[in-house]
Structures are given as C-alpha cells and as structure tokens.
Amino acid sequence: MTLLKAVRGTRDLLPPETELWNRVEATARRVFARYNFGEIRTPIFEDTQLFARGVGEETDIVSKEMYTWEDGERFNERKLIADWVKTNESDEPSRVQGGRVNIQGVPSFLAKLKEIGVQLQVWRGVNAGEEHLLSGHVELVSFRPSVSSDAIASLLKARDLGKSDPTGQIQQFPIRLRLVIPMSGAVNTWVDRKDVIVEPFEGKFFDSAQSLTLRPENTAGVVRAYLEHKLGESGLLQKLYYIGPQFRRERPQKGRYRQFWQIGAEVIGPPSAGSESPLRDAEVLEMLASFLDELGIAGWTLTLNSVGSSTDRPRYIAALREALQDKAPLMCVDCQRRAETNPLRVLDCKVPEDQPIIETLPRIADYLDDASEAHFAQVLAALDACGVKYEVNPRLVRGLDYYTRTTFEFTHGGLGAQNALLGGGRYDGLSEMLGGPKAPGIGFAIGLDRVVLTLQAQAEAAPRKPAPALADAFIAPLGESLNASALELARELRRQGLRIELGDGSFRLKKSFEIGNKLARSIVLYGEDEHASGILTVKNFATGEQTKIPRDQLAQALQRTGKM
C-alpha cells in the first residue's frame, strides 16, 4: 500500500520551524496592536461571486487559480430523464441501442475516460469520421425508478474530466451523454411521458445550492464582513487584521505554495471617518516598516506607486494599448501577448532589450487626475517626515482589479523569483463593487511563508545559530512503579511554569541521561530514595554539578539554573 502524502503544493510545518512561525505571528499581533488594530477571522471559503466581483473576473487568480466547487451538488435524475425523453422522442426505435451509455468526444478525451476506468462502450467519431471501438465493456444502465449508481458515477467522472480539461480540447466537443433504455415493450412503462416532467435540458445533470471557493486572498472576505455587519455605521474607521491560510492553484515553487499563509490588515470606513486620507496610507506603510524591523528582517525595499483612481486607470490602459499597437511587435513574445491580455503587465517585463521601449510608453503618473496626484504626494511627504525609506516605481502594477491610487510592495533580495514579501494598496471602489456603500480602504497582505523563508536564510547566514530550546528539566523515574508519582512531580513543576520532560521508569538510568541531555538542561532523578526522603537528586548537564534538593525548593532551583 502506498503511503499517502501531503498533496502537491501543501506541506506540513513541524517543530522547531513552527516556533519561528509563531514568533512572526506574535510580532505582527504585537505591532498591529500598537496601531489599535483588532483581529478578524473570516471563513476559509466564500461564495465564488465574492472573488469574481472583488478580485476581478479577468485576473489570473479568478480565471484559473481558484479552488472552486459546486456545493451541495446533487445528481438530478429528473433532468436526466427529461433529457433522455427529449433527445429520443424522434429517434427511430431501430437506432436506439439497449443498455448502453454512448459518449462522444475527441480521442484524447476517450483515452482519458478509459484511463480513469470508466467502463463504457465508446466510439470515436467526431474527428475521424470513422467508428472505432475502443473498449468493449458494456455498462448496463437502468433508471427506473432511479438511475443506477454506476451510471451516476460515470456521469460524475465525465463531469470532472470536463472540468479539469487543461487544453480546452474537451470543451470544444461538449460531453453528450445519452441514456438508452432496453428496447422492448417495457419502454413505455419505464418512462411514461405522463409521469415525466419534460423540461428543456440545461446542459447539466447536476443541481447545486451554490458555487463556493477557497479564499485566494482575504481582503474581499474582510470587506464582505465589513458590509455584512454594517461596521461602517459606527462612523469609525475599522482597523482589522487577519492571519490565515489562502489557496491558489499555481505551480508550486520555493516561496509559492497552493496553501499559503498571509498576515494582512485593512483600514476601511466611510469617507467621513477619514478613510481616504493619505495619512492612512503612510501610517500603514510605516507600520509595515516597523514590523519588518522588529522581526529583524534586514535589507527590505519598499516600492510604491499610484495607479490612479478608478477613472484614471481605464484612461491610462486605453493610452497604453494604443501605444503598444506600434511598439509591441518589437518586443519579446511575452510582451506581445501581454499587450493583448493585460497591458499593465508589459510594464513589469524584465527582458533587458525591452526596457528602452518600455521607457517610451505612457506613464501612469501623467494620467492621474489632480486629486490622485495630490494624494500620492501627501503619502510620500508623510513617509519622508517619519523617515521610512522608499522607492517610487512608476511601473509597479498590481494584479488585482480592486486596487486604486497607492499600491506598494516590500521585496527582499534573498527570495529568488518570488521576491515579494508583502504587497498591498488602496481599494477605494471595492465596497461598491460588492454592492456596498462608499467605503475607501487600504490594506496589505504579508506572505508569511516568504517572511519565514527570509528569516531562515538570515539565520543560516548568521555566524552563530541559536541553540534549540531545551526543557528546564527531565524527570527520570527509576523504575516503573515510580511512574505515577513522577507524573505528580511533573504536574507540580509544570504548574509553576517550568518546561518539563517526563521520562519513563522502564528506561535504564543511562538511557534517561542520554535522552535528558538532548531534551533538557537538567535531569531530576526520582528513585526509591528520593520518593521516600523527598530530597531529589538534580544534575545540571552544562556544569555537571549534582546536588540534592528538597522537593519544595526544586522549582526555584530549576528556575535558577534556567537563567544560567
């Protein structure tokens, strides 16, 4: 039996690494608290519509990277029967074959069906125009009073196959399932037109309550919660932070996982609360700089830009498209594609030859209206005033549709291709996109995985690595009869705040020492003598010093060695 493994792009976080994760999270909580942020926890999955409307239907995240499923999906027998009746009512009886499910599709699709074990009689005919038997197994289908579970399973498989069709090949040839019941006089009693409600077939045999999606980011969820709970009605600015896993189906790489962790925060509220103020932008950026500094991340770079208001941006994109009509053919193939699909991305191109051309393209700065321009200038002025270093990069663009005005990212050189530690920006129109009142906001998401990677790389480079955390003491019961009272001793010490490892009476003393030396700073011997006298034998591993300590002074003594 093959061992099951964590699925692609996911991973287990084990001690002692989790200690580092906790440190980062604790630092975030501590720093954010000083700015009066409160924690919000939103669901890990949301209605798919939330992300489609918030993040943007056309973004890569929504169009190809989300984990989406139809929740509460049920096989709809009525639809299946209705479809059968509809497609077969004009068929000549002689053309109807008994007990089979016919599936039409392209050869690769049929091969796949075979591969996953769908046992059906299958002909190829769409492309080749010839009939060719690929599999001889005949699956019987009966659907009175209900469709066989095998047939349902086959439909489910075919449906999933259609969903995961990577090349779009299958979609070009829609899956057509035709259920054919045995030819006999029984037909009319099996499916009586009067008993069946014939409805137009809508192209699916499945009904679902709603489409759900594992969150690919958390801002949309926070804004949804803000609207749902009418937090704007307080008239105050809402300052919320979150820590949690996010999900995107991308190709895994170092620093990029399919389940990844983000620490993020949002400042959002009605305009009357000052949510539009450039001071909020600067304050958030200053907080992030403090967070990274306090964590001890050296060598980060803050890059920022203004992508303009929701009216500036379309104007700019139009201008960019126009300029690219002439320029794009001179650029790399990627840029030629981007010019069509997502012109803003051309600005991100890293090909050296393209750089001079990019320099000649229109700049977003020239398309900002006066208000946006002034807003950005005030953000920069506030950053200057508090001494946070930054670079303005007029080519910095963000991939999510909801960003307006200030956008930024903090990068770190040690991360390779995935060099962004965190990213964020202002989203003045998001609330309205979700059907809410005007509620400008600014937020960011820290890539926790990447921050941890950076810290680990720094620790690796450091001349002295920190020693792994040791327990204060290892309690070694000498003999299994002492196990129970050793637990009592451990409980006593632990309740006084000590970190205790408890051995086992079956261990030979030598083994207790060996294990104790690996796990703890001191060993406490708990044998018959100690049990009777209440005077315990304690040996400090570092000094080799061995002393007798009365039980009531033990905690204090171990505390003291802890500070050594």
Added chain:
RNA sequence: GCGGCUAUAGUUCAGCGGCAGAACGCCUGACUGUGGCUCAGGAUGUCGUGGGUUCGAUCCCCACUAGCCGCCCCA
C-alpha cells in the same frame, strides 16, 4: 499552465547493467543509580511509482508523481 534539472537509509549525499554504500544520526554493549568523549558491535532501504529493453535494471528508455530553478502570475 510551459521549459530545464532532480528523486538511493531518519538526514546529507556517493555509486554501478550483475551481493545496496559513506558520513552523521539511531540501537546494543564495554558501564546493573550517572549523560557528553572513546571503543566494540548492530539495524537501516519498495534505490519516488508504473511500464518497457535485457539472461539480468537502482543504473538504459518511456510515462506518471513529487521537489527545486526559470517563465507565467503573485504573497
């Protein structure tokens, strides 16, 4: 999603068309209530999975899976 590289012991990695290897770690003993150091001994294993070539495959070929690097995208 695309391209390249990789997959052997718990870990880091050698290796070879014909008995599966090192170092570290682990276990046992020298040493029955005293660890680290030393010495002696021991066990490591589906050689990623499935096919193919071959008398014979961990090695060569193919497919798959996973990881890493780059692209894409983003945190």
